[in-house]
Amino acid sequence: MDAVKPARIEILGVPVDCVSMTTALDYVDELLRGGEAGTVLAINPEKVIKARQDPVLLGQLKTAALLIPDGIGIVGAARLLGLANIERVPGIDLMMRICERAAERGYRVFLYGAVPEVNAAASEALAAAFPGLRIVGRQHGYLSEAEMPALVSAINNSGADILLAALGSPRQEQWMATHLAQLRIKVCQGVGGSFDVLAGTVRRAPASWRDRNMEWAYRLLSQPRRLMRQTALPRFAFQVLGKWLSRSPRQGHTSG
Helix, strand or coil: CCCCCCCEEEECCEEEECCCHHHHHHHHHHHHHCCCCEEEEEECHHHHHHHHHCHHHHHHHHCCCEEEECCHHHHHHHHHCCCCCCCCCCHHHHHHHHHHHHHHHCCEEEEEECCHHHHHHHHHHHHHHCCCCEEEEEECCCCCHHHHHHHHHHHHHHCCCEEEEECCCCHHHHHHHHHHHHCCCCEEEECCCHHHHHHCCCCCCCHHHHHCCCHHHHHHHHCHHHHCHHHHHHHHHHHHHHHHHCCCCCCCCCCC
């Protein structure tokens, strides 16, 4: 059956879907029962700024099957601009829920990305967290373009239904745009640095920080090298505020 697409809005011209964790997971289920491969990508303020500067990345986002509101800035912008009353759907949490459901329903998973040691440790962590999860293959992310045909064949021969691509952005979006049509999977989720968190090489913010929507601040404090990347946050906030101030007085707020 064809999956019913969730409502899609645009924040500063960059699309994002109006989903909760539950509706996102249900939509992934529909994709897994469908006939064509679909990509699942995360939208956060940093990616919005990148996409506004990179038409190729913006085009890749627009063709994704599901664009989850990963950053709290996206949630706040959607509400401030009266576009939708959405909630945050962290990509790593959706990945874990997808793996949980895969273990329950027999979906097969392939892991691609990160350095060899992290890839192996992430596979072990997922297998331990979800007994019965069928991890049918894995490959580290340091391959040359000449090795891609062999990787595509390995993924297809594994019978994987779900591909988790931990390549970072925009590399994972570029990889999907190039190779998705060659794959026989049903869902490909771009999971960024999630394998590093699973492997324990990067520590995720404690639940108390996440509950207060301060995960971005924890990452910045624990990984100061992210400072240059995080300059996107004030730029995003400034541009959203400018958009809000320029709205017509007749524009009302919506909910969804």
